[in-house]
Amino acid sequence: MPPANLPFLFAAFAVTWIAFFAYAFFVSRRQQELRKEIAELGGALDQQGAEDVG
Amino acid sequence: MLGNGLRQNLTGYLVVLSGLLMMADLYLIFMVAPTDAVLGHVQRVFYFHVPIAIMSFLAFFMVFLASIAYLVRRNGKWDRIAHSCAEVGVVFVTLALLTGVIWGRPLWNTWWTWEPRLTTTLILWLIYVSYLMIRSYASNQQQAARYSAVVGIVGFVDVPIVYYSVIWWRSIHPSPVVGPFAQASALEPIMLWILLFSFVTFLILFSYLVAGRTALRNSEDRLRGIRLVLRRAGR
Numbered sequence: 080m081p082p083a084n085l086p087f088l089f090a091a092f093a094v095t096w097i098a099f100f101a102y103a104f105f106v107s108r109r110q111q112e113l114r115k116e117i118a119e120l121g122g123a124l125d126q127q128g129a130e131d132v133g
Numbered sequence: 134m135l136g137n138g139l140r141q142n143l144t145g146y147l148v149v150l151s152g153l154l155m156m157a158d159l160y161l162i163f164m165v166a167p168t169d170a171v172l173g174h175v176q177r178v179f180y181f182h183v184p185i186a187i188m189s190f191l192a193f194f195m196v197f198l199a200s201i202a203y204l205v206r207r208n209g210k211w212d213r214i215a216h217s218c219a220e221v222g223v224v225f226v227t228l229a230l231l232t233g234v235i236w237g238r239p240l241w242n243t244w245w246t247w248e249p250r251l252t253t254t255l256i257l258w259l260i261y262v263s264y265l266m267i268r269s270y271a272s273n274q275q276q277a278a279r280y281s282a283v284v285g286i287v288g289f290v291d292v293p294i295v296y297y298s299v300i301w302w303r304s305i306h307p308s309p310v311v312g313p314f315a316q317a318s319a320l321e322p323i324m325l326w327i328l329l330f331s332f333v334t335f336l337i338l339f340s341y342l343v344a345g346r347t348a349l350r351n352s353e354d355r356l357r358g359i360r361l362v363l364r365r366a367g368r
Contacts, residue, residue, distance in 0.1 A: 084175035084239040091178040091235040095185070095228055099338065102224050103148075106345045113352040120359045127366050 140348060147341035154334040161327045178236040180327055183310060184335040186229035186254075190292050191339065192222025193261065193285075200285035203278060212278040213354070215285050216268065217346035221339065223261045230254055241305060249298035250306035257295055260288035274357075 162180045169176035199215035202208070233251065238244050245251065264284045271277035299306050310320055310328070320328065 084173055087235050087239050088175045088177060091175075091181065091232045094231050094235065095181055098224065098228055098231075099342075103342065103345065106342070106349050110345070110349045110352060113349070113356055117352060117356050117359060120356070120363060124359060124362060127363070 140344070144341065144344045144348065147337060147344060151334065151338040151341050154330075154337055158327075158331050158334045161330055166324060166327050167321065172240065175236060175239055178232055180331045182229065182232040182236060183328065184331045185225050185232060187332065188335050188339045189222050189225035189229055189257075190296070191336075192218045192225055192343075193257070193289055193292050195343075196222060196261075196264075196285040197289035200282035203282045204286075209274075209278070209354070212282070213347055213350045215282065217343050217350055219261055219264050219281070219285065220346055221342045223258070223265060224342070225339070226254065226258050226261065230258060246305065248306060249302040249304045250295065253291060253295040253298045257288075257291045260284070260291055264288060274354075 158180070162177050166177060166180065168174055195218040196215045199211045199218065203211035203215060230251075233254070234244055237246075237251075264281050267284060268277045268281050271280060296309065298304060299308055
């Protein structure tokens with residue numbers, strides 16, 4: 080029987096999964112932060128428009 | 134253009150689908166795929182390593198096409214697509230290098246060797262990391278888009294070099310199992326089917342990551358626009 084080399088097998092799969100999860104998590108969290116900031120600044124922009132009209 | 138709601142739904146479907154396919158893929162890799170008679174269990178890394186490497190080629194091909202489209206049309210949409218694909222491509226090529234290094238250690242008895250496939254892949258990684266750095270350091274968005282488009286087109290030259298490196302030069306890396314130079318008898322039918330399933334799985338995951346990154350880039354541009362308007366209004 081060839082050597083199993085299970086630690087290497089585990090390491091390769093773990094690295095792949097951790098990297099994909101970390102990247103997807105980073106993108107998703109950053110997207111949430113930006114949406115929140117866009118909503119806040121969009122509100123300020125609407126207020127500015129209302130003041131200009133008023 | 135897709136609406137925001139539809140885009141969010143599509144991203145949601147892609148993440149669920151890629152999760153389900155990945156579970157099925159893991160089952161096939163560990164429970165169905167035969168154990169390699171020479172390499173043992175560690176050979177199962179192959180079902181991840183090869184699709185991840187091919188997806189990085191696909192990402193850089195999309196960067197190449199979108200960069201040409203940007204330089205011809207000067208439409209920011211193509212720059213957003215190129216940027217998103219380049220970043221996701223860097224994630225994939227980094228993982229192709231890491232899984233290759235981990236797989237190679239028990240087979241070649243070394244973590245790294247300057248053989249053609251590894252060296253050309255490292256160059257590919259450096260090219261697209263430079264692409265992302267150029268974007269970060271450019272003084273404005275137009276300059277970032279223009280310079281990175283040139284790197285995205287010229288840098289793609291390395292992709293066929295990576296593929297053909299094991300054919301052109303003497304290499305310890307195995308010959309291609311997919312593409313024009315793949316040997317017909319390189320894999321048993323069951324291994325080939327599981328590899329194809331892995332390709333589909335990683336293609337869905339790749340689509341999800343590109344869709345997510347493109348949506349993030351759209352939000353970044355929108356926020357930049359709002360800030361500009363507010364700055365001009367003196368707020």
